[in-house]
Amino acid sequence: MKFCLFFFLFAISFSARPQSKGVYSKGNDKKNKVTLHFYGAYQTADFNWSIAGNSMGQNPNVLSEVKWKNIKGPGMGLDIRLNIWSPVFLKASYQRNFIKSGKVSDTDYASDNRTDPSYQAGLNSNEGLTYTYMAAGGYEFKINSFLKLSPFAGYLKSAQHLHLKDFNEETDPAIKNLNSTYQANWTGPLIGAEADFRFSNQLSLHSMVNYKQLKYNATADWNLIDAFAHPVSFRHTANGYGTAVLLQINFHFTSVLSVFARGNYSYSNTGKGTDELFLADGKEVQSQFNSATRQGAGLAAGIGLNL
Template sequence: MKRYLIYVLLMFCCFSVYGQLAEEQRKRWTFAFYGDDSSENFQWSIAGNSNGQNPNVLSEVIWTKLKGAGMGLDVDLNIWSHIFFKGSYHKAFIRNGTATDHDYAADDRTQPTYSAFLKSNEGHTSRYSIALAYEIKFHELLAIMPYAGYAKNRQSFSLKNLEEKGDTKLNSRYQTNWSGTVVGLDLEVARLQRINLNAGLSYQQLHYTGLADWNLIDAFKHPLSFKHTAKGFESQVLLRLNFKINSMCAAYLRGEYRYAETGKGIDRLFLADGQERESRFNGAVRKVKGIGAGIIFSIR
């Protein structure tokens, strides 16, 4: 039985390779430019000490509905046979959003000692990725492209009072860096002669760093008040509907959803007198959704 399975597998591989070699081998480069609107939620918290106690949530900051317009570029370069280089870049500018900052004296977010309701209407997010992919065509209506590479995401958020009073203004900043290896799968389905659907799934193992400047706390060092480090992951779902204009150009609609979170890590506090303190970083969670439209140019 095992011998027959081996024969079948070898025959399948031979037919697959033969079919791919029989295709017209022409280089194919595609460039996709797009604009989009996105909405993002992000939060993190720390504990009172390195053991996650005293209390288990000492401070928590939550950003909600950070909205703004962005633009991006995706490229697929056929470098040899069925091997592709994939690259992408995206940047969005935050123009609207809110945030809350809470401190607690007891476990499980009880006995609040500080509460602030803030605005976050400045900042930006960016991401880029590079990868190598291999295209497999099962049929003229279906193709898949598994890939692996490296990706980096960055965020820059602000914290400001809803209404500024006095000469001293709250203008705290929190910046993040999520980076690591990424694996994914692109799927292309041609439904009609001039319409096709692309779907993408990706997963990223990452290292997380968060840098903060809490500008109104004199006891903290500036411009680096504290630093968060942890390990985590990100997953993404992307859908793209293409409308062919001619052999070299197509318009498309796109929608995506991203979810990222970290595990527990380290919160390192830098004081103005030069001392440093450590506590447990409970983790960060990020959720992003966006819709957009763009145009694709294909060169053969």
């Protein structure tokens, strides 16, 4: 809260400087070398993965499947854009969200095509976090006084730290409660494009779309299964892809200070990969990792500074 207050006062102090008449005037295009967007956010997501019974993808073709639904929570983020030389720019972003609610199901199957379930559990997932950071460079094309287009390329990492817990948690510290964890990392290069539309000196619209080639790496600790090793019970690796879109509306008080609201949607998916199970006796067993799928949406609002 103290940081937010400091940031707001900092924004007001800059907005008090003498400004030119037009928010998007040519003079301001030259002077505004750095753009900052600081915001609060709320995000919801679904996520699932499954494995087969062996490395050939058989016996059965889906042995175990875990699905997280409606993983929700607040967060905050910061976007930075630096015009290093005329239309050439660098940009970076970071967002962190805290999971406050969600449900997860864990199901094992004895036969192919998700038939003959041998184990089913509906669990809680009200703890954990997600974060994403990105760094990229691009080139801005000023099409006319109304439209700017900015293709870019860079690198992204997005991580999920998820929990599987009982809904009725015991409070006795002597009792070992279910609190399994799954840490998933999505990393890789991305390409994308931004479009900025100027409707007036006070109102503008920003949109973005990107595509990512991703490497997926996840580790899990199934804490109540004594036959599994701890703290790493199994590991998943695969290759995949992802895409995201963003739409943001800006209201400019001055050429320096603005407020904005945005919405975003993202989707990521992997192909087949490897599931490595680590047993307590030191043995390792491999099977086919079928896929992982993640999709999410969010809303955010915050303050923008053009310096």
